[in-house]
Amino acid sequence: MTIELLGDRALRFALPAGADRRALLDDLRSLPGVRDVVLTEARGAVVLSAPQERAAIETAIAARLVSTRAGSHRASAEHRIEVIYDGEDLAALAETLHVGVDDVVAMHAGRDYDVAMLGFLPGFAYLRGLDPRLVVPRRSSPRPRVPEGSLAIAAGYTGIYPFASPGGWLLLGRALDHAAFDERGATLALGDRVRFVPVPARASRPRTPPAAPAPPTGAYLEVGRALGPAILVDGGRPGHMHEGVPAGGALVAGALARANASLGNDDGACGVEIFGSLEVVARGGGVAIADDERGARLLAEGEAAVLGTEGRARARYLAVAGGFDVPLFLGGRGTLPVAKVGGFEGRPLKRGDRLAPRLEAPARIEALSPARPLERAIRVRIGPDDVPAPVVDALLATTFTIAPASDRTGVRLVGPTLPSAEFPSDRPSGPMVHGVIELTPSGPIVLGPDHPTTGGYPIIAVVCHDSLDAFFGQPVGSPVTFVRHG
Secondary structure: OOEEEOOOOEEEEEOOOOOOHHHHHHHHHOOOOEEEEEEOOOEEEEEEOOHHHHHHHHHHHHHHHHHOOOOOOOOOOEEEEEEEOOOOOHHHHHHHHOOOHHHHHHHHHOOEEEEEEEOOOOOOEEEEOOOHHHOOOOOOOOEEEEOOOEEEEEOOEEEEOOOOEEEOOEEEEEEOOOOOEEOOEEOOOOOOEEEEEEOOOOOOOOOOOOOOOOOOOOOEEEEEEEEOOEEEEOOOOOOOHHHOOOOOOOOOHHHHHHHHHOOOOOOOOOEEEEOOEEEEEEEOOOEEEEEOOOEEEEEOOOOEEEEEOOOOOOOEEEEEOOOEOOOOEOOEOOEEHHHOEEOOOOOOOOOOOEEOEOOOOOOOOOOOOOOOOOOOEEEEEEOOOOOOHHHHHHHHHOOEEEOOOOOOOEEEEEOOOOOOOOOOOOOOOEEOOOOEEEEEOOEEEEEOOOOOOEEOOOEEEEEOHHHHHHHHOOOOOOEEEEEEOO
């Protein structure tokens, strides 16, 4: 039984045959020092909140991997989901199988499925139990946008796209009135059973919009001109990676913490993360603000402030006393853009939005602590996947550039093509964590705070925890190199 490092803040392990994954998930989540858990069909990972206790946590994981072979005592839920079978790929699939469309529908709807794992997107459940005739590969070219609620199949699974996103699965139809989340978390959990019920065509009920902040009752900030996305972020929402929900948090956590410290806030109090520039105006009275470059100051009624990256940083951070007052979602106040939840109505800020501080006045005012200089040499821990040595050597010898096509999900690196490495095309999905460097056909990608919690690309290395800010703080176009650590 092997338990290996996945970076310096996570452990990865293979799941033994016959392991009760529902019981194992519950056990691992209850361990002291464990921040998050991800289980796929073949592997698991835990993210550590107390890395100094790694040895004790390894011992506890090993014991649980041996002991969780009996049936789980936690009852699994049963779900019946209505489906309109009118997907774009349905007719072509029927033709490939030399059957009628109704036969494909009967093959798919006539079975019970169980949730094998969650990942790819928040709340995306991989359902196993497909008719063997429907085990088909992914599309050779993924669609740039798959509509929310699409029912699809690929690689031996079926699943419902909980949100609109790119995707390469074959589309069979539309799930009606299926919400990926409620106030407790994902509606489909590991081990739950699902049955699809064909129904005649009709419109889905509109999705309930995210909770909006309460109207301000005192002084607040009004958003003026916004050039580039600006979203609310905080210390993250750990504890939900097993539901496909990344922990999130600020892209450059230290910069948010510095702005918050100037007003006496906790490091992870809810602030604004700005890509580009953002104008805010004080309304209803004076508002104490702080940012990661200038520190704290008071905006008088009607006074405006403009914060921008100006090519010096990847993002800027704005804080107010106590953090911004927006509703909690799964324990966090930050925006999760891919799911359009959290933060301010689940979306980037726009002109006219009103942002109220949680406190009328700062707990204290402190001088802005000095920013750490951005290091171009980023420390990484190689592995854990068995990538050939020439590929690793090339990664460490190459100077890459931060590509414009980068966001909170992942940062693309531009540079010379790395030596080719052969990996199975049907490589199973495994756990992913913040800072993983994936080897993709288009080049390396470094996963950000809103990363998919599972993925199938090989992991060549993981950025060390104390280098995350240095890497993700680099402006687009910056050169970076990687240095082996450990």
